[in-house]
Amino acid sequence: MVIREMTIDDYEEVYAMWQTTSKRALSKADEKSQMERYLEHNKGMSQVAVIDGKIVGTVLAGHDGRRGFIHHMAVLPDYRRKRIGHSLAEKAIEMIKSQGIDKTHIFCYQNNETGQSFWRDFGFAKREDVFVYSLGNDEI
Numbered sequence: 281m282v283i284r285e286m287t288i289d290d291y292e293e294v295y296a297m298w299q300t301t302s303k304r305a306l307s308k309a310d311e312k313s314q315m316e317r318y319l320e321h322n323k324g325m326s327q328v329a330v331i332d333g334k335i336v337g338t339v340l341a342g343h344d345g346r347r348g349f350i351h352h353m354a355v356l357p358d359y360r361r362k363r364i365g366h367s368l369a370e371k372a373i374e375m376i377k378s379q380g381i382d383k384t385h386i387f388c389y390q391n392n393e394t395g396q397s398f399w400r401d402f403g404f405a406k407r408e409d410v411f412v413y414s415l416g417n418d419e420i
């Protein structure tokens with residue numbers, strides 16, 4: 281397995297993968313032009329896991345100059361529980377830290393038990409003292 285930078289050339293394969301892994305979390309922000317802007321804005325930070333030329337995992341990593349944020353942490357079902365998610369998350373955090381950002385947030389649906397278990401196992405602490413407020417539509 282290789283973990284490498286995600287580029288816009290990966291978009292079609294990655295988006296097809298997200299249809300399987302992350303459908304509920306997809307939004308207009310995941311359209312190609314927006315993703316191109318995101319990758320440009322957070323150069324070299326987002327990662328894909330590749331096995332035999334096939335993308336089997338993704339993580340979007342970026343920061344706003346103050347805090348890091350991770351989105352679309354995903355691994356194809358047939359490749360799960362092999363620590364691929366961990367490898368991707370480790371690389372994402374490493375990239376965020378390399379930008380001088382020492383704190384990273386993730387969003388997870390309340391009924392996503394797998395996601396919660398994964399982030400807990402990785403060492404993220406669930407916040408009980410913070411609500412997420414959003415302005416705009418219902419998309420995440």
Ligand SMILES: CC(C)(COP(=O)(O)OP(=O)(O)OC[C@H]1O[C@@H](n2cnc3c(N)ncnc32)[C@H](O)[C@@H]1OP(=O)(O)O)[C@@H](O)C(=O)NCCC(=O)NCCS
Pocket residue numbers: 301302352353354355356359360361362363364365366367386387388389392393394395396397398399401402
């Ligand atoms: C969450 C996800 C990325 C995990 O990927 P993965 O490669 O299987 O994760 P890892 O192999 O690195 O898992 C490490 C640990 O996370 C926890 N974990 C992962 N999947 C789990 C599951 N289905 N149930 C319970 N714990 C789980 C376990 O502690 C696991 O360690 P273990 O296998 O020794 O028990 C993958 O399940 C996925 O793509 N899910 C759909 C998308 C999603 O929900 N993403 C998270 C958004 S917040």
